[in-house]
Amino acid sequence: MTALRSIDVSKVFEDGFTALSGINLSVEPGEFVTLLGPSGCGKTTLLKIFAGFYAPTTGRIEQNGADVTNAPPEKRDTAMCFQSYALFPHLSVAENVEFGPKQNKVPKDDRVKRVNELLRQVDLEANRDKLPNKLSGGQQQRVALTRALAMRPSVVLFDEPLSNLDAKLREQVRREIRSLQREFGFTAIYVTHDQSEALAMSDRVVVMNGGKVEQIGDPEEVYQRPETAFVADFIGSANLLPFERVDDHTVDTPLGRFTVDDPPVADSRFLCWRPEAADYGVSEGENVVASDISERAYQGAYTDVHIAVPGAPDQRLHWPGSASSMSDRVTFRLPPDRIRFVRGELG
Amino acid sequence: MVSLADSPTATAPKKRLRTGGTLNRILMVLLLTVVTIWLVVPFTMAVLWSLVDPETGWNYPDLLPPSLTVLRWVEVWTTTALPQAIANSYMLAPTVAVVTLLLASPTAYCFARYDFPGKGLAQVATLLPLVVPGFVLAIFFSSLIFSLGIYSRFLSILMAHCVLFLPYAIRIMTVSFGQVRQDLIDAARDLGASPFAVFRAAYMPALLPGILASLIIVFIQSIEEFAIAFIVGAPNFTTIPSILYSYLGYNFIRPNAAVVSLILVVPNVLLMLGLERLLKSANPAQMGGKG
Numbered sequence: 001m002t003a004l005r006s007i008d009v010s011k012v013f014e015d016g017f018t019a020l021s022g023i024n025l026s027v028e029p030g031e032f033v034t035l036l037g038p039s040g041c042g043k044t045t046l047l048k049i050f051a052g053f054y055a056p057t058t059g060r061i062e063q064n065g066a067d068v069t070n071a072p073p074e075k076r077d078t079a080m081c082f083q084s085y086a087l088f089p090h091l092s093v094a095e096n097v098e099f100g101p102k103q104n105k106v107p108k109d110d111r112v113k114r115v116n117e118l119l120r121q122v123d124l125e126a127n128r129d130k131l132p133n134k135l136s137g138g139q140q141q142r143v144a145l146t147r148a149l150a151m152r153p154s155v156v157l158f159d160e161p162l163s164n165l166d167a168k169l170r171e172q173v174r175r176e177i178r179s180l181q182r183e184f185g186f187t188a189i190y191v192t193h194d195q196s197e198a199l200a201m202s203d204r205v206v207v208m209n210g211g212k213v214e215q216i217g218d219p220e221e222v223y224q225r226p227e228t229a230f231v232a233d234f235i236g237s238a239n240l241l242p243f244e245r246v247d248d249h250t251v252d253t254p255l256g257r258f259t260v261d262d263p264p265v266a267d268s269r270f271l272c273w274r275p276e277a278a279d280y281g282v283s284e285g286e287n288v289v290a291s292d293i294s295e296r297a298y299q300g301a302y303t304d305v306h307i308a309v310p311g312a313p314d315q316r317l318h319w320p321g322s323a324s325s326m327s328d329r330v331t332f333r334l335p336p337d338r339i340r341f342v343r344g345e346l347g
Numbered sequence: 348m349v350s351l352a353d354s355p356t357a358t359a360p361k362k363r364l365r366t367g368g369t370l371n372r373i374l375m376v377l378l379l380t381v382v383t384i385w386l387v388v389p390f391t392m393a394v395l396w397s398l399v400d401p402e403t404g405w406n407y408p409d410l411l412p413p414s415l416t417v418l419r420w421v422e423v424w425t426t427t428a429l430p431q432a433i434a435n436s437y438m439l440a441p442t443v444a445v446v447t448l449l450l451a452s453p454t455a456y457c458f459a460r461y462d463f464p465g466k467g468l469a470q471v472a473t474l475l476p477l478v479v480p481g482f483v484l485a486i487f488f489s490s491l492i493f494s495l496g497i498y499s500r501f502l503s504i505l506m507a508h509c510v511l512f513l514p515y516a517i518r519i520m521t522v523s524f525g526q527v528r529q530d531l532i533d534a535a536r537d538l539g540a541s542p543f544a545v546f547r548a549a550y551m552p553a554l555l556p557g558i559l560a561s562l563i564i565v566f567i568q569s570i571e572e573f574a575i576a577f578i579v580g581a582p583n584f585t586t587i588p589s590i591l592y593s594y595l596g597y598n599f600i601r602p603n604a605a606v607v608s609l610i611l612v613v614p615n616v617l618l619m620l621g622l623e624r625l626l627k628s629a630n631p632a633q634m635g636g637k638g
Contacts (some may be wrong), residue, residue, distance in 0.1 A: 082533070103544055
């Protein structure tokens with residue numbers, strides 16, 4: 001049985017803006033699913049429909065097989081972690097965590113026990129009587145998650161919970177959220193525009209663009225085998241090339257003729273390869289490219305190298321060595337198994 | 348009255364205070380001077396005048412009255428309707444404050460949380476009672492009241508005061524409702540709160556300062572209002588300002604007027620200080636701390 005399911009959900013706002021169209025998504029119990037996309041892609045709208053803050057214009061929402069399309073948020077077995085944390089500023093940490101169980105008429109003894117246990121588990125016991133504004137951003141985020149968990153929800157909805165934290169803390173809280181999710185076993189739906197967050201945390205990534213789902217897959221799938229130009233470009237960086245099909249395993253591109261493992265299909269529009277896919281130091285054989293370098297940017301672990309090829313702008317590759325060890329020309333080979341074909345438009 | 352501790356400049360980092368030390372000191376002295384001239388001196392004068400002995404008087408060039416007595420206080424208390432007027436005023440003003448707040452809140456809620464065509468115009472329209480002079484309003488209001496067949500003086504003044512002071516309450520409560528955070532409302536609902544619990548958790552903390560401010564301001568406006576209270580209420584229903592005004596004009600008796608002014612003002616000041624305290628202790632979340 002699926003934990004949460006959207007069936008052909010669309011949302012048109014009063015001002016005529018279509019935020020979502022035809023969203024079909026099933027989330028299994030205990031799964032960590034990320035909704036990934038640029039701002040305005042509809043990911044937060046979908047999350048709010050799951051939470052019950054918006055009703056979908058068409059379509060249905062099912063939770064554990066039951067139709068909850070028109071159930072308000074207070075009647076749903078979901079708990080939300082807000083981007084702004086949304087902690088009650090006049091209540092202490094413990095009172096914030098207790099808020100949910102109190103509203104749901106959990107007896108006082110159970111409630112206190114539950115709160116104490118949770119605060120111990122998330123290491124917030126020392127701060128239990130403090131007001132939220134006396135805590136750091138990371139601690140506030142942890143209180144927000146603890147408050148959601150105190151509801152013992154089957155699904156926790158995260159609305160960009162890390163976007164207000166600095167980079168170092170973000171990684172730490174990200175690991176905390178993931179380990180709490182494994183420990184408590186709740187189903188998580190996590191909205192973010194940060195692709196590295198999505199890749200690092202998720203069991204499954206739902207890439208969204210313009211109110212539609214572009215691709216659903218596990219992190220490796222969406223990175224290594226993007227289906228559309230948008231997914232390839234949005235997750236990591238990708239080189240996209242127009243191509244002409246010669247036969248099933250041979251294509252012509254502005255970079256030359258390539259042998260490929262997976263053949264292009266009817267609606268394939270671009271050949272796609274990742275900047276780190278190139279083999280260096282190979283100068284003979286098939287799929288070898290030699291090109292002038294137009295630009296280079298040292299990035300520490302690698303050097304970002306742009307090559308200039310007529311008809312193929314913005315091709316880049318990650319040179320593993322330092323910038324000074326390079327000449328003005330680069331020679332590399334693209335392994336046939338690292339070349340994909342994608343459909344869809346660019347940008 | 349807003350205390351300095353609540354204003355944004357006072358909660359700003361200490362560093363700024365240090366760098367602008369001289370300027371701050373000059374401004375502080377200036378403020379104290381102005382406060383002294385405008386508030387402390389007249390207040391002291393009122394106290395002294397109310398204690399002037401009728402036998403000796405207080406004439407130029409005496410800096411202080413030659414002898415003091417509470418005779419005036421006894422006289423005003425025993426020979427006028429002051430005790431009844433105090434009772435009337437202190438029954439009327441709190442009622443006006445509460446009713447005005449209740450009437451203002453739905454309007455303020457809409458102004459703060461909804462967008463609708465003609466909102467700007469509606470907001471200006473709610474300020475109209477402020478521009479009509481009190482006596483003009485009072486004269487026409489009293490005739491309106493009688494043609495409606497409302498004979499209760501208390502009810503009449505209550506209604507008039509509510510209309511007159513609604514603009515203050517609406518303005519204050521609009522700001523307050525605007526400060527209610529949508530994410531807290533959503534969070535409370537998401538955690539299973541009933542509408543009442545959502546109100547308590549998400550609305551009340553943001554509204555409380557506005558509610559208290561609105562109550563205080565309308566209370567003070569109502570207790571000090573003369574035109575309507577006099578024209579609609581006289582002669583059966585006396586309020587403190589009616590008595591105060593009776594000592595002004597043709598039969599001007601300054602010491603007696605001083606007595607009544609003090610009776611009018613002192614409880615207001617105490618009330619305001621008390622509520623100011625309450626406001627601070629009721630809302631620790633509003634003060635200080637990092638975001």
